[in-house]
Amino acid sequence: MSKITKTLLLSWPILLASATAFAQGAEAPVAIDTGATAWMLTSTALVLLMIPGLAMFYGGLVRTKNVLGTMMHSFTAMGIMTVLWVVVGYSMSFGPSVLGGWFGWDWGYVLLQSIDESIMEQGVPEYVFSMFQGKFAIITPALIAGAFAERVSFRAYALFIAIWGVFVYNPLCHWVWSSDGFLFNMGAAGAIDFAGGTVVHISAGVSGLTAAIYLGARRGFPKLAMAPNNLVMTMTGAGLLWVGWFGFNAGSSISSGLSTAQALTATQVAAASGAITWMLVEGLHQGKATALGLVSGILSGLVAITPAAGVVQPLGAIALGAAASLVCYWAILLKNRLGYDDSLDAFGIHGVGGIVGALLLVFFIRDSWMASAAEAAGGTWTLWQQLGVQAAAVGASIAYAVGMTLLILFIVNKISPLRITPSQEKEGLDSVFHGESGYGMLNPN
Numbered sequence: 001m002s003k004i005t006k007t008l009l010l011s012w013p014i015l016l017a018s019a020t021a022f023a024q025g026a027e028a029p030v031a032i033d034t035g036a037t038a039w040m041l042t043s044t045a046l047v048l049l050m051i052p053g054l055a056m057f058y059g060g061l062v063r064t065k066n067v068l069g070t071m072m073h074s075f076t077a078m079g080i081m082t083v084l085w086v087v088v089g090y091s092m093s094f095g096p097s098v099l100g101g102w103f104g105w106d107w108g109y110v111l112l113q114s115i116d117e118s119i120m121e122q123g124v125p126e127y128v129f130s131m132f133q134g135k136f137a138i139i140t141p142a143l144i145a146g147a148f149a150e151r152v153s154f155r156a157y158a159l160f161i162a163i164w165g166v167f168v169y170n171p172l173c174h175w176v177w178s179s180d181g182f183l184f185n186m187g188a189a190g191a192i193d194f195a196g197g198t199v200v201h202i203s204a205g206v207s208g209l210t211a212a213i214y215l216g217a218r219r220g221f222p223k224l225a226m227a228p229n230n231l232v233m234t235m236t237g238a239g240l241l242w243v244g245w246f247g248f249n250a251g252s253s254i255s256s257g258l259s260t261a262q263a264l265t266a267t268q269v270a271a272a273s274g275a276i277t278w279m280l281v282e283g284l285h286q287g288k289a290t291a292l293g294l295v296s297g298i299l300s301g302l303v304a305i306t307p308a309a310g311v312v313q314p315l316g317a318i319a320l321g322a323a324a325s326l327v328c329y330w331a332i333l334l335k336n337r338l339g340y341d342d343s344l345d346a347f348g349i350h351g352v353g354g355i356v357g358a359l360l361l362v363f364f365i366r367d368s369w370m371a372s373a374a375e376a377a378g379g380t381w382t383l384w385q386q387l388g389v390q391a392a393a394v395g396a397s398i399a400y401a402v403g404m405t406l407l408i409l410f411i412v413n414k415i416s417p418l419r420i421t422p423s424q425e426k427e428g429l430d431s432v433f434h435g436e437s438g439y440g441m442l443n444p445n
Contacts, residue, residue, distance in 0.1 A: 031123060036254070037124050038256070040124050040251060044132040044135060046245075050240065050244035051074050051139055053240030054142055054241060055070075055073075055142075056234065056236055057238055057295070058145065060234030060236075060237060061234055061343075062150050062226075062228070062343070063150065063229055064229040064428075064438065067430065068434055068437070068438040073145035074145070076158055077139070081134070085134040085165075086112055087110065089170050090112060091104065092170035092174060093174050093178065094174070101180070101181070101182050103170055104178055104180075132251060136199070136200055137169055137173070140204050141164055143200070145208075146342075146343060146345070147342045147343060148208070151419060151420055153420050156415075159415065168203060168400070168401055172198070172203055186392065187389040188377035188381040191389050192310075192311055193358065193393065194311065197357050197358040198393050198394060201350040201353060202398060205347040206351050207401045209340070209351060210405045210406055211405060212340060214406065217341035219426070222336070222341075228292070231292060235294075242298060249263045253310065262310065267317075269314045270305035270309075270317040270321035271305070271321065273301050273319075273325070274324055278329060279293060281329050296345070300325045300349055301322075301325060301353075303350055306354070311366055311369050312366065316361070320356070320360055324352075324357060328352050331347075332348040358394050365386070
């Protein structure tokens with residue numbers, strides 16, 4: 001037998017498999033885009049950095065006796081929400097729609113079983129995308145804690161965020177970001193929420209307001225002075241949040257290219273605009289520009305640009321940052337007049353800022369985006385039509401978050417009382433629930 005004949009006989013299985021694959025139109029596996037993957041890994045870490053940043057921001061704003069208890073709310077969310085995200089959250093958020101589109105579900109996504117070797121079409125391992133999205137699921141309920149700080153039971157809080165994450169965050173995430181979510185497909189090009197204006201900030205803000213009213217005000221509010229214990233820590237936390245927000249917004253492009261650069265630039269500009277506007281308004285209104293006002297302006301700008309970062313240019317970012325700062329400043333003044341105790345202004349900054357950004361972004365959308373929307377609509381698509389879609393998304397998010405939060409609060413309160421007793425509130429969260437003091441031997445009061 002000749003050498004050529006032997007070679008053909010030995011290689012025929014390989015040739016047959018190749019021919020079969022070609023005949024069936026088999027596609028080559030998606031190659032990993034190392035640049036995009038590296039940026040998404042970095043973005044995931046940056047968003048996680050926001051959680052201790054939020055803990056420091058909130059922790060510095062409460063009284064000394066509650067600093068650890070308040071910071072524990074953020075850090076506890078890192079544990080609870082991560083496990084729930086891996087078990088059911090990713091499936092509920094990004095699986096195919098079930099129950100009329102209320103949420104998604106894919107048994108393969110449970111415990112992330114089916115994505116062990118999955119590479120997304122963007123060239124990013126699906127594990128990275130899942131972990132990136134999981135960080136949003138952590139920070140959203142952690143934001144809520146600012147609304148009822150200094151008066152909630154730790155055990156009840158842990159139960160509340162677990163249920164809220166499953167039945168509020170996951171469905172909203174599916175509606176807005178899943179390819180078959182009804183808000184994702186509303187209108188010509190869907191509701192615009194680039195990085196979480198509705199999913200994160202509006203839902204957390206209105207849920208926080210609902211919880212604050214449900215629990216009632218802190219003992220002595222508003223007559224008793226409740227000054228922040230450490231504004232230096234609050235400012236440091238705000239700085240970490242600003243840095244982390246680059247991952248939050250620019251990472252939402254799920255790429256490492258032009259759209260990433262656009263979102264990063266808009267984020268920086270809006271934060272700066274918000275900070276300057278708040279200082280100017282506060283200086284004119286009260287005669288002084290405060291450190292707390294500065295960081296409030298930064299966050300207002302960051303929140304407002306979150307839904308818009310991928311669709312507006314720097315001029316739009318400046319406008320949104322300034323508008324959010326103005327409206328949030330007014331909202332906090334209104335809170336003091338109405339008398340509800342949103343302890344750390346979770347609604348005043350995140351809820352209001354998210355609404356401002358989600359609606360006003362329409363007036364600063366890139367022409368190229370509108371042209372694409374018009375093409376998708378098969379004719380024309382106007383700013384007013386898109387505004388209607390945005391308003392519908394905002395309204396749906398508010399209605400669902402408020403209704404479900406009320407139900408969850410009622411259920412949790414029956415299982416474990418949410419509101420701490422007057423004596424526990426006087427003693428402070430640190431001692432009552434953790435047996436520790438945030439500042440060593442210092443008087444916690």
